[in-house]
Amino acid sequence: xxxxxxxxxxxxxxxxxxxxxxxxxxxxxxxxxxxxxxxxxxxxxxxxxxxxxxxxxxxxxxxxxxxxxxxxxxxxxxxxxxxxxxxxxxxxxxxxxxxxxxxxxxxxxxxxxxxxxxxxxxxxxxxxxxxxxxxxxxxxxxxxxxxxxxxxxxxxxxxxxxxxxxxxxxxxxxxxxxxxxxxxxxxxxxxxxxxxxxxxxxxxxxxxxxxxxxxxxxxxxxxxxxxxxxxxxxxxxxxxxxxxxxxxxxxxxxxxxxxxxxxxxxxxxxxxxxxxxxxxxxxxxxxxxxxxxxxxxxxxxxxxxxxxxxxxxxxxxxxxxxxxxxxxxxxxxxxxxxxxxxxxxxxxxxxxxxxxxxxxxxxxxx
Numbered sequence: 001x002x003x004x005x006x007x008x009x010x011x012x013x014x015x016x017x018x019x020x021x022x023x024x025x026x027x028x029x030x031x032x033x034x035x036x037x038x039x040x041x042x043x044x045x046x047x048x049x050x051x052x053x054x055x056x057x058x059x060x061x062x063x064x065x066x067x068x069x070x071x072x073x074x075x076x077x078x079x080x081x082x083x084x085x086x087x088x089x090x091x092x093x094x095x096x097x098x099x100x101x102x103x104x105x106x107x108x109x110x111x112x113x114x115x116x117x118x119x120x121x122x123x124x125x126x127x128x129x130x131x132x133x134x135x136x137x138x139x140x141x142x143x144x145x146x147x148x149x150x151x152x153x154x155x156x157x158x159x160x161x162x163x164x165x166x167x168x169x170x171x172x173x174x175x176x177x178x179x180x181x182x183x184x185x186x187x188x189x190x191x192x193x194x195x196x197x198x199x200x201x202x203x204x205x206x207x208x209x210x211x212x213x214x215x216x217x218x219x220x221x222x223x224x225x226x227x228x229x230x231x232x233x234x235x236x237x238x239x240x241x242x243x244x245x246x247x248x249x250x251x252x253x254x255x256x257x258x259x260x261x262x263x264x265x266x267x268x269x270x271x272x273x274x275x276x277x278x279x280x281x282x283x284x285x286x287x288x289x290x291x292x293x294x295x296x297x298x299x300x301x302x303x304x305x306x307x308x309x310x311x312x313x314x315x316x317x318x319x320x321x322x323x324x325x326x327x328x329x330x331x332x333x334x335x336x337x338x339x340x341x342x343x344x345x346x347x348x349x350x351x352x353x354x355x356x357x358x359x360x361x362x363x364x365x366x
Contacts (some may be wrong), residue, residue, distance in 0.1 A: 004078060013064055013086075014076040015057065021079055025049060048139065052146055053079055055112055059150065060086040062108035063101055063162075070097045075324070089324060095177070099169035102162045106154050109147040116144035158188030160216030181224040188217035227316060235318050236311035238350035239332045239340035245270045248277050248299035255285055256294060266329035268341060269302045276331050276338060278302035308333050309342055315350075318342050 004016040028049050029042045057079060064074035064086045075087040092098040120126045120141055127138055129145070155163040164184050171180035192214040199206030244258045245268045255267060265282040280302045288301040307325050309318045311334045322330055322344060332340040 007079075011061065011065065013061070013074050016076055016078040018078055018080045021053075044139070048142065051143055053084075055109060055143070055147055055150065056084045058108050058112070059105045059154075060084040062104040062106075064088070066101045066104040067092065070094075070101070072101075090320060095169040095172035095180075098165055098172075102165035102169060105162050106151045109150045109154075113144050113147040113151070116140050116147070120144070156191065156213075157184070158191045158213045158217060159185060159220040161213070164188050164217070164220070178224055181221055185217040185221035188213050192217065231314070231316055233315040233350075234311065235309050235313050235315055235332055235342055236334075236340075238315050238347050239311065239342045240264075240346050241340045243268070243341050245338070246280060246298045246302075247271070248297065248302070250298045251295050252285060252289055252292075252298065252301065253294035255280060255298065256289075259285075266341070266343070268306075268329075268331045268338060269298055270338065274337075276306065276308065276333075278304040279306045279327055279329055279331070281328055303327065306330055310334065311339055315347055319344065319347060 003019040005019070007015045007017050009015065025046055028045045031045070033039075033042050057077065060077045064077065067074060067088050070092055072092060073089045075089060077084055077086045088101075092101055117126075120138070125138060125140070127141060154161050155166070157163040157167040159165070159168075167187065168177075168180050168184040171183055175183075192210040194210075195206045195213065196210035199208075199210060244262065244264055246255060246258075248269055248271055258264065258267065259282070267280050268276055269278040269280060271277045277299070280298055284301050284303065288296055306327050307321050307330060309321060309330050309332050311332050318330065318332075322328065322342070329341050329343045331338055332342050
């Protein structure tokens with residue numbers, strides 16, 4: 001992953017830190033130095049940010065572990081300066097499951113805030129909120145306030161926040177899932193316009209939040225509509241059947257000839273027994289060509305053990321497998337024999353052609 005470093009693996013989930021997170025730590029440290037000219041204050045400020053992001057990480061684990069309960073794996077969790085992102089392999093199919101997955105993130109912050117409040121109250125260390133600043137006041141109470149803020153922010157009923165998914169789940173219990181998504185996305189975009197309008201009169205951060213919500217709502221709506229469009233289409237209809245393949249012993253010069261002779265970018269590799277040995281992608285080919293020239297064998301460049309898709313499977317599952325595996329092209333088999341290849345581009349082209357044909361039929365009938 002570019003610009004990301006693996007921090008560790010916890011509960012079987014890889015955690016990454018984005019490079020821009022280091023910029024945030026540097027900015028916080030520099031700001032505290034300018035304000036206090038004291039290294040202890042600098043360390044305190046950096047420590048506060050690190051504790052804050054531990055809370056964000058626990059928030060994401062609230063989503064991930066709840067999703068695991070419903071048989072949904074989490075690919076990884078990445079920490080950014082604006083928060084964390086848990087990449088689930090898929091969203092829960094049942095609205096009640098999506099509701100619980102969405103709520104468990106903020107629930108973690110509620111538990112943290114409640115625990116800190118109890119500790120501060122019992123020890124007599126609670127102070128009025130007016131005595132707290134962004135970089136001053138009780139360390140633990142500031143952490144408590146931030147967790148409360150995370151709950152309130154994440155429950156805004158707009159994608160990509162948890163509140164948008166909560167709203168969609170509640171609507172989907174009564175109406176169609178696609179329609180529920182459209183309504184939730186529209187409400188989110190309405191809030192984005194409201195935040196943007198208020199932001200124009202002096203609060204620049206609201207402009208950023210408005211943009212973030214608008215893009216998130218559009219992407220979620222588009223993704224669900226795409227999923228609905230491809231539902232029920234077998235892979236056999238969208239796969240590429242006129243394709244070329246390579247042998248593990250072929251030199252890269254053979255792939256050069258095939259690429260220049262046609263429009264195919266990625267090639268399945270078939271061994272002498274007719275079995276699928278791997279896939280060579282255009283990016284891997286170009287990288288190897290630059291470093292080693294055209295005489296290198298395909299076997300040294302190919303990606304081995306690609307997941308296979310049966311021609312009778314649905315396009316939706318094939319698209320999900322492409323996204324999960326990292327292979328841009330997957331071999332399609334029938335009764336164990338290679339019958340085609342499938343890519344995101346093939347799926348998109350098939351949908352475009354189908355839409356054009358339906359439009360043509362509608363015009364003819366009218």
